[in-house]
Every structure is written in structure tokens, then in C-alpha cells.
Amino acid sequence: MEKINLKLFGEDDLMGQLARGNQSPQQFLYTFYVDYILLELKAHALVEWSWMLLRKFGKGGSIEEEKATREAYQRRTPGTLPRIKDLMSQADRSVWRCDPRQHEAGVTYEEVTRLLHGYVENEVDLNSDGTCRRDCGYYTSSRSQGCFDNKFCSEQPKCAGGVYDCRYVESDMQICQADKNSNRRYEFIQYESGLVHGQKGSCDTWLNRAKSWNRWIFQECSYCVCLCDDQTPQSDRFFNLRPVIADVDNNRVVTGLRFAKSNRIFHLQIQEGELLPLGVINEATLQWKPVDAYTISDEDVKINVDFHMLTYEKRSINLGKVEANNNSVVTGLRFQVVGTHLQLEAQFSRVDFENGKLIEPETTSFWLSGGDDEPRVKLSLNDVQVPTRSSVPSIPYPSDNQYIDFTNTGFNQDAAQTTVPYIDIQEVVSEPMVPLSGIGVYYKGRDGYGGFLAPKIITYDFTPYVEVPTWELLNSKKPE
Structure with missing residues (x-):
């Protein structure tokens, strides 16, 4: 125990101890400090008791041997504790x-459930006029205003809050709606090109089609993919x-x-x-x-x-x-x-x-x-x-x-x-x-x-309470 290899307490080891033992790196070092002090005191007390017992039976060693033992103890502890204290002062405590x-x-x-999630809505239902004069990107903040001609909007729950950040992807899509008890609206969306949003699989619930349609000749009423702030009793x-x-x-x-x-x-x-x-x-x-x-x-x-x-x-x-x-x-x-x-x-x-x-x-x-x-x-x-x-x-x-x-x-x-x-x-x-x-x-x-x-x-922070012991008792006259 003459030397203590404090490289044992490198960052990787401390982080591993943190994850395994629910201790902060500093707390781990403080626990080591307490254990080390107790171990050294017990060891030194045992050595002193052994010398005293040997003297009682006339088999004691020389004064030089006893002195060397005490000096070794005095060298170890004052040399090790300041190093532990220095490590503790730098160690993470989280x-x-x-x-x-x-x-x-x-x-x-x-x-957190149903705060923001994907929502498909036709632009005709995103304005109070029921028009298709804009494009999806125009609707950065809106609400669901109606359900024109009972199209796809009638086949899904209406968004009960704001509708945000709409975008156009493709005009024709198939939508697998989630179970009514789910926190999701849709399981996946598949577009005509083969593009899929979500994890495509077999649709065990409702598979609906949403296809953009034309009003007059030059005006398309597009389906937009938006975000719904769904303020319902199912939203935690x-x-x-x-x-x-x-x-x-x-x-x-x-x-x-x-x-x-x-x-x-x-x-x-x-x-x-x-x-x-x-x-x-x-x-x-x-x-x-x-x-x-x-x-x-x-x-x-x-x-x-x-x-x-x-x-x-x-x-x-x-x-x-x-x-x-x-x-x-x-x-x-x-x-x-x-x-x-x-x-x-x-x-x-x-x-x-x-x-x-x-x-x-x-x-x-x-x-x-x-x-x-x-x-x-x-x-x-x-x-x-x-x-x-x-x-x-x-x-x-x-x-x-x-x-x-x-x-x-x-x-x-x-x-x-x-x-x-x-x-x-x-x-x-x-x-x-x-x-x-x-x-x-x-x-x-x-x-x-x-x-x-x-x-x-x-x-x-236990660093201020790490103290190097004094040695007056060790330097006093040896017991008879």
C-alpha cells in the first residue's frame, strides 16, 4: 500500500460507476476516501497492537522496525489524501x-400525447371562404373550418385545435388510419409515387384515399399535410x-x-x-x-x-x-x-x-x-x-x-x-x-x-470535509 494508483479513477471509470452505482463521480471518490481512512486506521491499529503483544511476551522487534512502520503510515496517508481531495474538487457531482x-x-x-402530429386536410377546409385560391404553404397557422362535400374530412376525426405548417407532397395518397384508442391519427401514408410517410405495413384498421380535385379548370383543391395541435381529452x-x-x-x-x-x-x-x-x-x-x-x-x-x-x-x-x-x-x-x-x-x-x-x-x-x-x-x-x-x-x-x-x-x-x-x-x-x-x-x-x-x-460537495489527519499521537512516546 506504499503507492496508490489514482489513474484507476479516470473519467471513463467514473462515468461507468455513475451509471452502475447511482453515485456521482465525486461521491464515489468521497466514499473511497472514507473507506481508505478506515482501512489505514484499522491496519495501523492492528500493527501497533501486534507490536505491543509481542513486547508483552518478550518477542518485540527493534525500535527501528516500529519506527519504520509508523513512518510508512505517515508517508502513505498525507501523500494520498491531498490527491483524492484534488480529484474531488474537479469531479462531476451530477x-x-x-x-x-x-x-x-x-x-x-x-x-406527451397529441400535442402536434401529422394531419391531412384539403385547403378548401382551411379557410372560412371555402376557396382553393392559395397553395398549402400559405396555411402556416389556421383551423379546420368545415368539411366540403363530405370527402376525406368526413372519414377522420376533425382537428380540434390549430392547424400549422402545411405543405404539399402529392395529389393522391392512401391513408391508414390508426385505431380510435391510439395516440396516433395515422399508421402510415402512401403516395401515388410510392413514397411512404411512416412505417408501412398491412393496414388493420381503415385505409382511405385522399385525392386532390379540380374546381373549374385551372383551380386545384389540394390535400395538404399539416400539423394538428389536437386539444382533446386524449391529449396529455x-x-x-x-x-x-x-x-x-x-x-x-x-x-x-x-x-x-x-x-x-x-x-x-x-x-x-x-x-x-x-x-x-x-x-x-x-x-x-x-x-x-x-x-x-x-x-x-x-x-x-x-x-x-x-x-x-x-x-x-x-x-x-x-x-x-x-x-x-x-x-x-x-x-x-x-x-x-x-x-x-x-x-x-x-x-x-x-x-x-x-x-x-x-x-x-x-x-x-x-x-x-x-x-x-x-x-x-x-x-x-x-x-x-x-x-x-x-x-x-x-x-x-x-x-x-x-x-x-x-x-x-x-x-x-x-x-x-x-x-x-x-x-x-x-x-x-x-x-x-x-x-x-x-x-x-x-x-x-x-x-x-x-x-x-x-x-x-464533500470536498471541504476531506482532511489530512495530524500525527501528534504517532510522534508521541511509544507505549511501554
């Missing part, structure tokens, strides 16, 4: 969840805006996060536990705080107060972390609407680390949000595939000072029938549990796929 081995709806992920598009606070009266702090969907509303749920001295959490007190079980139709529930509704114009969420200094820990969170963006905020409470007590949390707690000082850059998802169809695991994208829009999958890839990103609902906790100095929301995925929106936690 914890996030890797993709599961198998994606499962309602277990590992949830979806709501985010909780109510604050979620740990039981600070009983000295509890936030120790973990997960997204949960209840009554069509997405909540960022917290795990809480009692804080003990030196950053320890009383695991007997750990619990996931129940989400508020309200619905958007409750009499006393108000939009933009209790919940936020995603729409075509308001579907952005800010990415990044919210973090405070090392004298504070996370005790709550909430989403707020800033302009048209959802923004995560965290409540922090001051803490006495050595005693493990929150300091007057009812009066001194404060709220912070991250990244407000710099303009945010959009992380674009264009022409992407359903995320669960990726054959390789997701990787985190840079998130600080960025935002992402909930949008549709690509027309070619999926007939624009799915809202992405998906919401990762796996628990994000550390092992062992520790207090948090920050939380965040980030995006993970692969190029060409819709990816996942997920929470992350930032473990408390």
Missing part, C-alpha cells in the same frame, strides 16, 4: 439515469406549477427526483429524508412525497396558476441545472412559466453540516433558477424517429443555457404522429442517499431520434 435495458411505457417513460400536455416542498419542520431534505404523470398532468416528484450530522440521511425516513392528485377540471384549479398547458406557441422547456453554494441544500422545487418557456426552480435552505440541522428553514429558505443571465440556445429536433426505436442507449446532450421544444417526429420517419421528447420517469437517486446542492433537467438521446427529457441531481 447523477442521472442511463436508459433501461428495455423501454416500457408507463414504467420507464411517459409521453399539462405540467404541474404548484411548489413541492420537503418536510423541513422535521429536518427533511430532497434526496431524489422522478417525473410522474397523474390525471394527465406531469409532476416532478421528490424523494425526501431526514438529514443527520455530516451529510448522512436517515434512510428509515426516506419516502416519495405523494403528488397533488388534482385534475385540470377541478373547480378551484386554474391554468397558469396550478398547471401549464403546452400548445404550439408555448411548448418550450429550459434545460440546465439550478445550484447553490455549499452552505445550502435543496428542500423544494417548482416549475414556473418564463415568457413561453417552462423553467425549473429550486428551493434551498441553509444547513449546519456538522450538526445536520437546517437553519430556520421557514424564514431563511430561498428560491433560485438557473441560466437567466445568458440567452438560451434551442436544441433542435428535426425529422427524428421515435426514441424507443434506437438500437443504442441515449447519451446526455450539453444542457446549460439551452432549451428544447416538444415537437413532432419526422414525416418520413413516422408520419409526424408522435410527440417528442419522451419523458424519462425512472427514479434518480444516489446510493447512499445524500443531501443535494442542486437539481436539473436535461435532454438525452441519439442523433436522428427523439430522445428523452429527464431530471438529474447534484450531490452535496
Whole structure:
């Protein structure tokens, strides 16, 4: 044990430990520090006890041998601990969840449903005059205004919201409509040329034809492929805006996060536990705080107060972390609407680390949000595939000072029938549990796929509490 090879803790190993063991790289190093100190102390105590026992039976070694043993101990620990502390000061403190081995709806992920998806409509039904004087590209923002002559429009559910970003593809198409209980409108669209939007297969539901037609000689009423903002009871598009606070009266702090969907509303749920001295959490007190079980139709529930509704114009969420200094820990969170963006905020409470007590949390707690000082850059998802169809695991994208829009999958890839990103609902906790100095929301995925929106936690910074022991006792007179 004369030398410790700290190359063992390279970036790849730390990231692997992060994914396997639910620890931040710094937390892993801190655990190693504690284990190392205990191991060295136990080993040295055993050696000292052995020398004392040998002396008792008249078989003790020389003074030089005992001195050499103590000097070796003194060389190892002061040389190793500063290196561990230096690594800890540079190590990442975030914890996030890797993709599961198998994606499962309602277990590992949830979806925002029917926010934007592909919708076929004839231009005659996109204006109140019932005319065909424009082309599809004119209708960047419209509504379904009628159903002329009961053509294809009578064979599909009408778009209940806005119709956006229309385009012309071909004049003749066959449309396989999805089952009525599906979150999709169409399974696939096949055009006369053979072009297919979506994954073509046998159509087990309704196969309809939509063909553009002429009015008079020179005026064609074209079928357009658009996006529908379908504001129906089948659309799950709501985010909780109510604050979620740990039981600070009983000295509890936030120790973990997960997204949960209840009554069509997405909540960022917290795990809480009692804080003990030196950053320890009383695991007997750990619990996931129940989400508020309200619905958007409750009499006393108000939009933009209790919940936020995603729409075509308001579907952005800010990415990044919210973090405070090392004298504070996370005790709550909430989403707020800033302009048209959802923004995560965290409540922090001051803490006495050595005693493990929150300091007057009812009066001194404060709220912070991250990244407000710099303009945010959009992380674009264009022409992407359903995320669960990726054959390789997701990787985190840079998130600080960025935002992402909930949008549709690509027309070619999926007939624009799915809202992405998906919401990762796996628990994000550390092992062992520790207090948090920050939380965040980030995006993970692969190029060409819709990816996942997920929470992350930032473990408390234990670097200031890594100390090199003093050696007065070792330099004192040896026991008789």
C-alpha cells in the first residue's frame, strides 16, 4: 500500500460507476476516501497492537522496525489524501439515469400525447371562404373550418385545435388510419409515387384515399399535410406549477427526483429524508412525497396558476441545472412559466453540516433558477424517429443555457404522429442517499431520434470535509 494508483479513477471509470452505482463521480471518490481512512486506521491499529503483544511476551522487534512502520503510515496517508481531495474538487457531482435495458411505457417513460402530429386536410377546409385560391404553404397557422362535400374530412376525426405548417407532397395518397384508442391519427401514408410517410405495413384498421380535385379548370383543391395541435381529452400536455416542498419542520431534505404523470398532468416528484450530522440521511425516513392528485377540471384549479398547458406557441422547456453554494441544500422545487418557456426552480435552505440541522428553514429558505443571465440556445429536433426505436442507449446532450421544444417526429420517419421528447420517469437517486446542492433537467438521446427529457441531481460537495489527519499521537512516546 506504499503507492496508490489514482489513474484507476479516470473519467471513463467514473462515468461507468455513475451509471452502475447511482453515485456521482465525486461521491464515489468521497466514499473511497472514507473507506481508505478506515482501512489505514484499522491496519495501523492492528500493527501497533501486534507490536505491543509481542513486547508483552518478550518477542518485540527493534525500535527501528516500529519506527519504520509508523513512518510508512505517515508517508502513505498525507501523500494520498491531498490527491483524492484534488480529484474531488474537479469531479462531476451530477447523477442521472442511463436508459433501461428495455423501454416500457408507463414504467420507464411517459409521453406527451397529441400535442402536434401529422394531419391531412384539403385547403378548401382551411379557410372560412371555402376557396382553393392559395397553395398549402400559405396555411402556416389556421383551423379546420368545415368539411366540403363530405370527402376525406368526413372519414377522420376533425382537428380540434390549430392547424400549422402545411405543405404539399402529392395529389393522391392512401391513408391508414390508426385505431380510435391510439395516440396516433395515422399508421402510415402512401403516395401515388410510392413514397411512404411512416412505417408501412398491412393496414388493420381503415385505409382511405385522399385525392386532390379540380374546381373549374385551372383551380386545384389540394390535400395538404399539416400539423394538428389536437386539444382533446386524449391529449396529455399539462405540467404541474404548484411548489413541492420537503418536510423541513422535521429536518427533511430532497434526496431524489422522478417525473410522474397523474390525471394527465406531469409532476416532478421528490424523494425526501431526514438529514443527520455530516451529510448522512436517515434512510428509515426516506419516502416519495405523494403528488397533488388534482385534475385540470377541478373547480378551484386554474391554468397558469396550478398547471401549464403546452400548445404550439408555448411548448418550450429550459434545460440546465439550478445550484447553490455549499452552505445550502435543496428542500423544494417548482416549475414556473418564463415568457413561453417552462423553467425549473429550486428551493434551498441553509444547513449546519456538522450538526445536520437546517437553519430556520421557514424564514431563511430561498428560491433560485438557473441560466437567466445568458440567452438560451434551442436544441433542435428535426425529422427524428421515435426514441424507443434506437438500437443504442441515449447519451446526455450539453444542457446549460439551452432549451428544447416538444415537437413532432419526422414525416418520413413516422408520419409526424408522435410527440417528442419522451419523458424519462425512472427514479434518480444516489446510493447512499445524500443531501443535494442542486437539481436539473436535461435532454438525452441519439442523433436522428427523439430522445428523452429527464431530471438529474447534484450531490452535496464533500470536498471541504476531506482532511489530512495530524500525527501528534504517532510522534508521541511509544507505549511501554
